[in-house]
Amino acid sequence: MLRAISQLRNWRRLVGSELHPSGLAFARARLPRAEFVQMDARHIPASEAFDLVGAFDVIEHIAEDERVLAEIRSTLVTGGGVIIAVPQHPWLWSRFDEIAYHERRYCRGELERKLRQSGFEVLFSTSYTSLLLPMMIASRLLNRGGDSNEGVSKNSRLTHASIACSRQSCAQKCVSLSRDCVGPWAVAASWSDEQSR
Structure with a gap:
């Protein structure tokens, strides 16, 4: 995602973060001109340092998501913003969410609500890739294996990965066709001095 954002304009500074060293190495190889830091989103070592923060498929992995939102807010300059993408529909919960170490679907x-409680003003909130919801449902139904790991074999993970790749290749068309339906959510929010810190 950071690579795509880097291509939108000429950024003065571009910083990415990752909790795991292997993820940092992968990211550095893909985008060598960006700075990368290893950090835990519950303890961001920056204050009023960024105009924009993106958290794409991040906060659903962290039990203390509201703490992460407060940390993100503290890193933003006045008037700064955040763009967040998360999975939705708790009823789509599956073994794949467990394998991905998700804490929740929203x-x-x-x-x-959590953004507003953290002092953000929500500017935009929408579902995207909702036309792919039937594929997501089919993936979950085909790979349900009860409570055991039997339903999450190597083949089922490959099927899920194939669906994910198909979703990525279709994403731009789906976004334009399915603004307010039922796919994952994206939220843009900002805060100003008029809102209490």
Whole structure:
């Protein structure tokens, strides 16, 4: 995602972060002109340092998501913003979420409420890739294996990865066709001095 953002304009400074060293090495190889730091999003070592923060498929992995939102807010300059993408629909929970170490899938309005409680003003909130929801449902139904790991074999992980790749290749068309339906959510929010810190 950071590579795509880097191509949108000529950024003065571009910083990426990752908790795991192997993820940092992978990211550095893909985008050598960006700075990368290893950090835990619950303890961001920056204050009023960024105009924009992106958290794409991040906060659903962290039990203390509200703490992460407060940390993100503290890193932003006045008037700064955040763009967040998370998985939605708790009823789509599957073994794949467990393998990905998800803590949750979000309900409509849940992330927006948490952002407001952290002092953000929600500017935009939408579902995207909703036309792919039938594929997501099919993937979950085909790979349900009860409570055991039997339903999450190497083949089922490959099937899920194939669906994910298909989703990525279709994403731009789906975004334009499915603004407010039922796919994952993206939220943009900002804060100003008029909002209490």
